[in-house]
Amino acid sequence: EAGVAQSPRYKIIEKRQSVAFWCNPISGHATLYWYQQILGQGPKLLIQFQNNGVVDDSQLPKDRFSAERLKGVDSTLKIQPAKLEDSAVYLCASSTLTGGWLGTEAFFGQGTRLTVV
Amino acid sequence: AQSVTQLDSHVSVSEGTPVLLRCNYSSSYSPSLFWYVQHPNKGLQLLLKYTSAATLVKGINGFEAEFKKSETSFHLTKPSAHMSDAAEYFCVVSALSSGSARQLTFGSGTQLTVLP
Numbered sequence: 001e002a003g004v005a006q007s008p009r010y011k012i013i014e015k016r017q018s019v020a021f022w023c024n025p026i027s028g029h030a031t032l033y034w035y036q037q038i039l040g041q042g043p044k045l046l047i048q049f050q051n052n053g054v055v056d057d058s059q060l061p062k063d064r065f066s067a068e069r070l071k072g073v074d075s076t077l078k079i080q081p082a083k084l085e086d087s088a089v090y091l092c093a094s095s096t097l098t099g100g101w102l103g104t105e106a107f108f109g110q111g112t113r114l115t116v117v
Numbered sequence: 118a119q120s121v122t123q124l125d126s127h128v129s130v131s132e133g134t135p136v137l138l139r140c141n142y143s144s145s146y147s148p149s150l151f152w153y154v155q156h157p158n159k160g161l162q163l164l165l166k167y168t169s170a171a172t173l174v175k176g177i178n179g180f181e182a183e184f185k186k187s188e189t190s191f192h193l194t195k196p197s198a199h200m201s202d203a204a205e206y207f208c209v210v211s212a213l214s215s216g217s218a219r220q221l222t223f224g225s226g227t228q229l230t231v232l233p
Binding site for chain 1: 149153163167169211219225
């Protein structure tokens with residue numbers, strides 16, 4: 001099966017500019033996650049969707065970050081305006097909601113490496 | 118709320134010697150636990166998972182982990198390290214949030230170096 005697709009792979013922008021990342025999850029996966037991974041740290045959850053509804057965005061800096069998942073399939077994450085501390089890898093992941101779902105693995109894309117200068 | 122503590126940020130072993138990467142977790146509910154590996158410029162790959170069945174879990178590439186509820190630990194081991202095992206390893210806990218959604222919480226990672 002095709003994996004989680006993300007684009008672009010790399011992006012360099014100046015501070016105060018805007019940027020958008022795209023994610024296409026594995027077909028049929030109801031849950032979609034966006035994580036931020038700063039160099040040397042573990043991934044931190046930014047937002048979690050179940051179908052096209054948000055179930056957790058408690059760590060999303062809502063003054064500058066936004067995300068949507070139209071039609072419950074692909075998703076975009078936007079930063080506007082970007083700050084230097086937003087430099088990180090942005091990971092998208094998806095998982096199913098089948099039985100025993102606490103134990104279902106999440107499948108990750110290769111991520112988008114953002115550098116803010 | 119749940120949390121994960123990876124006790125070593127860096128582990129260095131010689132090729133052919135055993136590997137031990139330590140992980141402790143905290144969860145209000147009975148969790149599921151995962152180990153993921155991340156090679157440079159690659160995506161996160163699942164090594165193994167614990168889902169309340171057997172407490173000793175075998176994964177890919179010769180890795181295994183033991184769930185110890187009394188110690189709230191889920192340490193990752195491999196009997197003999199290979200050069201290709203050099204990577205970053207993440208322990209992850211899966212549990213219900215207060216809002217009844219499934220949350221995946223990552224540890225800070227352990228960088229494994231394998232010396233020739």
